[in-house]
Amino acid sequence: MPTPAAAELDVKRPRSSTSSLDKPGLASSAASASASDLLPPLDEKPRFTDLLFRRRALQSDDADAVATRRSVFDDPVLAKHYQPSERYENRHRFDPDARWTFREERAIVRKIDWRVMLWAAISFSALNIDRGNLTQANTDNFLPDLGLTTNDYNLGNTIFRVAFLAAELPSQLVSKKVVGPDRWIPTQMCLWSIVTLCQFWLSGKSSFLVCRALLGFIQGGFIPDLILYLSYYYTKTELPIRLAYFWMSSNVCSIVASFIAYGVLHMRGVLGKAGWRWLFLVEGLITLSIGLATFFMMPPSPTQTKTWFRPNGWFTEREETIIVSRVLRDDPSKGDMHNREGLTLKRLWTAVCDYDLWPLYILGLMFGIPISPPGTYLTLSLRKLGFGTFTTNLLTIPSTVLGLISMFGVTILSEAVNDRAIVSMLEDIWALPFLVAIYCLPANPNQWIYYGLATALLSYPYTHPIQVGWCSRNSGAVASRTVNASLYNMFVQLSSVIAANVYRADDAPRYRRGNRVLISIACVNLLVLYPGTKAYYIWRNRRRDAVWSAMTPEEQASYLATTKDVGNRRLDFRFAH
Numbered sequence: 001m002p003t004p005a006a007a008e009l010d011v012k013r014p015r016s017s018t019s020s021l022d023k024p025g026l027a028s029s030a031a032s033a034s035a036s037d038l039l040p041p042l043d044e045k046p047r048f049t050d051l052l053f054r055r056r057a058l059q060s061d062d063a064d065a066v067a068t069r070r071s072v073f074d075d076p077v078l079a080k081h082y083q084p085s086e087r088y089e090n091r092h093r094f095d096p097d098a099r100w101t102f103r104e105e106r107a108i109v110r111k112i113d114w115r116v117m118l119w120a121a122i123s124f125s126a127l128n129i130d131r132g133n134l135t136q137a138n139t140d141n142f143l144p145d146l147g148l149t150t151n152d153y154n155l156g157n158t159i160f161r162v163a164f165l166a167a168e169l170p171s172q173l174v175s176k177k178v179v180g181p182d183r184w185i186p187t188q189m190c191l192w193s194i195v196t197l198c199q200f201w202l203s204g205k206s207s208f209l210v211c212r213a214l215l216g217f218i219q220g221g222f223i224p225d226l227i228l229y230l231s232y233y234y235t236k237t238e239l240p241i242r243l244a245y246f247w248m249s250s251n252v253c254s255i256v257a258s259f260i261a262y263g264v265l266h267m268r269g270v271l272g273k274a275g276w277r278w279l280f281l282v283e284g285l286i287t288l289s290i291g292l293a294t295f296f297m298m299p300p301s302p303t304q305t306k307t308w309f310r311p312n313g314w315f316t317e318r319e320e321t322i323i324v325s326r327v328l329r330d331d332p333s334k335g336d337m338h339n340r341e342g343l344t345l346k347r348l349w350t351a352v353c354d355y356d357l358w359p360l361y362i363l364g365l366m367f368g369i370p371i372s373p374p375g376t377y378l379t380l381s382l383r384k385l386g387f388g389t390f391t392t393n394l395l396t397i398p399s400t401v402l403g404l405i406s407m408f409g410v411t412i413l414s415e416a417v418n419d420r421a422i423v424s425m426l427e428d429i430w431a432l433p434f435l436v437a438i439y440c441l442p443a444n445p446n447q448w449i450y451y452g453l454a455t456a457l458l459s460y461p462y463t464h465p466i467q468v469g470w471c472s473r474n475s476g477a478v479a480s481r482t483v484n485a486s487l488y489n490m491f492v493q494l495s496s497v498i499a500a501n502v503y504r505a506d507d508a509p510r511y512r513r514g515n516r517v518l519i520s521i522a523c524v525n526l527l528v529l530y531p532g533t534k535a536y537y538i539w540r541n542r543r544r545d546a547v548w549s550a551m552t553p554e555e556q557a558s559y560l561a562t563t564k565d566v567g568n569r570r571l572d573f574r575f576a577h
Helices: 027-034 102-140 142-146 150-179 181-201 205-219 222-231 239-267 275-297 317-330 345-352 355-366 372-376 378-384 389-395 397-417 426-439 447-457 464-475 478-499 512-550 553-562
Strands: none
Touching: 102 142, 102 150, 102 181, 102 205, 102 222, 102 239, 102 275, 102 317, 102 378, 102 389, 142 150, 150 181, 150 205, 150 222, 150 478, 181 205, 181 222, 181 275, 222 239, 222 464, 222 478, 239 275, 239 389, 239 397, 239 464, 345 478, 355 464, 355 478, 355 512, 372 378, 372 478, 372 512, 378 389, 378 447, 389 397, 397 426, 397 447, 397 464, 426 447, 426 512, 464 478
16 A cells, blocks of 8 residues: 555655656646645544544535545656556546545445445344354353363364364455355355254254354355455545444344344243254344345445346446545555456465564454453353343343444544554453453352453453454555455464363363463553554654665656565555554
């Protein structure tokens, strides 16, 4: 992703009287004249007065004012180096001279939110229904009915995560090279829904583990695919908030699923079957219906919404031009390849070897561990403390609602202050005192005191949406972005594998040893990993600034014209932190 350093080359570089870009009447002045009606690019370092109200600062009170922002495409010298690929499916709608108003832009973004974002959130909810219903099944004697132990439960969760992790990159290859995300995503949804409803017939440990493996393998790659799909429609400043909506849908889904479970689990005894069996069947049928509908609700791209059942499409030609042009102005790398263009082994290996993203992978591995075991074991712990099946399901709702609010708040805060590393620390800052309090509880705590502490802990501000957007932004190119997103998610799943084995049967019921581990990891995150990641990206940016500033204007222009560097390997790329 080229930064304002490239978009405003004549301002950021050392001056030279011999530069053709600086001479009056040549490229720089011509670009300045043709772009005189444009807004400046979004500043990566907003003023202090913009911090709390930055979203408002990006808008104009005049709805009919020009909303188009300056970019590399407004400089004739730079523009030729950033043109979208001939293979890019939306190239025919890209117009570097297009202008649009705030009124038009707001209307289009609202339409995208309702048409694209809403269904993406519904699809993600289907994923969370089918991978989270095991927790609700536990409230209805799932483990005793199948003769399973706590360690068997941990093993099932581990197998699910390992399969999920193993399927990430293969799923990406199928999605990009074979069918496209608009077909692969609904196919995944239908397949895992069938496995979910088949859990109605579970008979013991073997069938339980097989179903967990199948669910994990089929669901792997779904999240990076869906995030990549959303990036076709949104700019880099819009995507983090949409990712917050994306994960908020997970919380809303959990609330709805709790009420569904409350009703369905009352079916215990119907046809002689346990309530948890009916839960898997009913929720599997619900998500199968969503998966089938997704085939009709997910067009391949903004310019490919017309089809036999939607002859007029979703957008007019002008709206398509605005969508494509504003996205490419914001990030020209999104025009690098076709949405059906496969990832080569060379591209895959290049993305894997991108060491500048390794700090984010380490964060993905570590940040969620302190919270995960208490959340996974919440229903089991509440049942052991004496709460009934139906009460336990309802008691999970408050933390879900509060978590939804705190997640949205922390995402807004991250955008407002334009910071990711420090803001993402808030999850562990929140968790640490409650983990210490739970660790200090007596062997037989009051059930309501434990519930209060667990609810407060699980109301934490979930920073995963911030970090997903952070990884996407620091990838810099579509070809690497899809792989880097998968790699990041693989580390997140590996984190879940580790977390699934922190609480062990020999440490029950208070899991003191496990809680000591969680407290230690939270401290490492706060004192080492997040500060270290921020310091690393600051150092990398300063190194590049020094190299770029030392080049003459002619050398900079020559670099842009001849470089084979792509994405975040370019000298004009700056890492977000």
